[in-house]
Amino acid sequence: MSQLGVPMLGELLRGHRRRLGLSQEELADRSGVSVRTISHVETGRIARPRPATVRHLADALGLAAAHREEFQEAATGTRLARVPNQLPPAHLLFTGRAEQLARLDAVLDNDLAISAIIGTAGVGKTALAVHWAHSVADRFPDGRLYVNLRGFHPTAAAVTTEEAVRGFLTALDVPAERIARDPEAQVGLYRSLLTGKRVLLLLDNARDAEQVRPLLPGAPGCLALVTSRNHLTGLVATEGAHPVVLGLLAEDEARHLLARRLGPARVLDAPDAVGEIVTRCARLPLALSVVAARAAMTPQFPLATYARELRDAGARLDPFAGDDPVTDIRGVFSWSYRRVSPEAARLFRLFGLHPGPDLTVPAAASLAGTDRDTARALLAELTRAHLLDQPAPGRRGAHDLLRAYAAELTRGHDPDPDRRAALRRLLDHHLHSAAAASEALSWYRDPVALPVPDPAVTPETPTGYDQALGWFATELPNLTAAVHTAARTGFETHAWQLAWTLVSYFDLTGHWAEWADTHETALRAARASGDTVGEARTCRNLGRVRCRQGRYEEATARLRHSLHLSRDLGDRVGQAQALRNLGGVEGRLGRFPEALDQVRRALGLFRAAGHRVGEGRALNQVAWWESHLGDHRAAVEHGRQALRILQDLGDRDGEGATWDTLGHAHHHLGDHQEAITGFRHAVRLRRERGDLAEIAESLDHLAATHRAAGDPGTAALLWREALEFLDRLDHPDAHRVRALLNEFTGPLPDPGPAAAR
Incomplete structure (x- = not known):
């Protein structure tokens, strides 16, 4: 060896030559280097041969890269600088990002x-x-x-x-x-x-x-x-x-990943199956790769086979299990789960009980039965470990496969009583938070006796109209999911009461499909538990939304059943509310005498019960149907009585409806200026509340009065605005208002049901 730790060139040359069984003469023939030079290099007489000589000898000896490098270092007496390249092999099928x-x-x-x-x-x-x-x-x-x-x-x-x-x-x-x-x-x-x-x-x-x-x-x-x-x-x-x-792959990136693994033709031939695979794999690259690998192994099977397998597995991770710990999804998730504290691990497991897409700090505190500061710290720990993500400030969620993993963990680790207590706390949280928000939106709601929440529950308390409206808009997916979960897991009272708390928001914003869906579930839950009060109230709210949707026969059946149940319960106010709503259905069907009869019966029951808000609102409805029957002066009198009661009570919602009634009566009396004043008051108050259907109703009435007063241009503008709201709601009145507008502007396109959302 040289003093620098570099092997002597002669020693290396002799060793490689003898390894190949070559004489100096044979090596000379192979390399074109003279025997004399080879001999002098081996004996050390030539310590630094020319680079060309070194290259020819290395070629003749057939030296591989490492040995050639060593040979060249020996020829120069110095180590060559080596450039490390430790990168793992690139994935040839990488896509997206x-x-x-x-x-x-x-x-x-x-x-x-x-x-x-x-x-x-x-x-x-x-x-x-x-x-x-x-x-x-x-x-x-x-x-x-x-x-x-x-x-x-x-x-x-x-x-x-x-x-x-x-x-x-x-x-x-x-x-x-x-x-x-x-x-x-x-x-x-x-x-x-x-x-x-x-x-x-x-x-x-x-x-x-x-x-x-x-x-x-x-x-x-x-x-x-x-x-x-x-x-x-x-x-x-x-x-x-x-x-x-x-984050997760985009939809097109996920499809492209499958196409790269399985070939474009196989993916293009089964768009529906590919869509379901992408969805059920939560657009997680590892899950998609596991399914793609299995599909690649069995090209004779259609992709629908794997979509069906994922569908049948539901919320289980079985289709993604395997012997390789690098690709077994349970194992891969567990590497993160085992790194968090026991308290954070428990909260992650309990997250598997949460039916909605995300969780706030107060909801997490209720779920875990801890205080908000502790919950905030545990959520932060889970977010740092990427077991939860943060889709918006103050909210934590996870993709479907991590949710399924959490659900598996809680079933395997947490005793049934602990899981049920945690779910009860979460439902308590949603119910009492939604009740507070509902009260802020509409104080005119006959109270419901809510169950006392668990002491560890920390409900949210949205204050003020705007805050409550924003809270409902954000929490709606969690709340609707909670209704269905409560009904499915034996918390029937929570199911119907939670649905009841949502009506104020549904009524304002026109979420009629969600209103009907949650209440159908709530009705089954109330009946299953024999809760007659819950059944009566839920039937009444179902009747209201079916009337809004133009399904009058079903609305009538639901409201009559609510009326009978309330009568059996001795509930005067419940009977009166059902009768008020029945009057609305009768009026929608053009049966004005029947409508007036129903609301007069409701008025008597409200007065007997001392229910002043109900009395004021029923008086307004009496006036409304009187006006439709042509008795406009009686309508003005009863409308003014209703207005005094409702203004005295501060019921701005009822006041807005009453101004609309007074406008209608004055319009038909030919007093257009009084009518316009009434309708403008109604529009102002209804905009304040934000009920799209009611705003559209008053705009429609105001437009008709402007047309009757000889101002068709203003009428057209008002009808156009009303139509925008009605189309958003998929309201049955949209066709009538569109026909009125066509008289001024020519045919307008009918957006159809899809425009409601």
């Missing part, structure tokens, strides 16, 4: 750049990192280093700083004797070697920022690419890392 690739490209020209790809298990962080690293490898001529830090490995320990640094030093061709034992000295040497160079470091599967920091280069020119299930907030905050958050 154009936005994230562009974000990674954007940091290439930054000095001392750090990019952190973060995301949940199975979302494709490593695949993206490796694909991008290969695409920019030529920008880093001094090497590409890679280490799997095993931050979330199911069995092996995480890689220590010393292990990672020693691996990098070895890749950088540092002799073992030069590597100090002191870890800090190793880091210092490692960073010194990177100074002035352009090296790409891929630090894969990092546990946290602390595991990454010692491995970062200390001088400009290098780029560190980190992947982790952890948010790595500290790395972003202190080291200036550029976060690239990796």
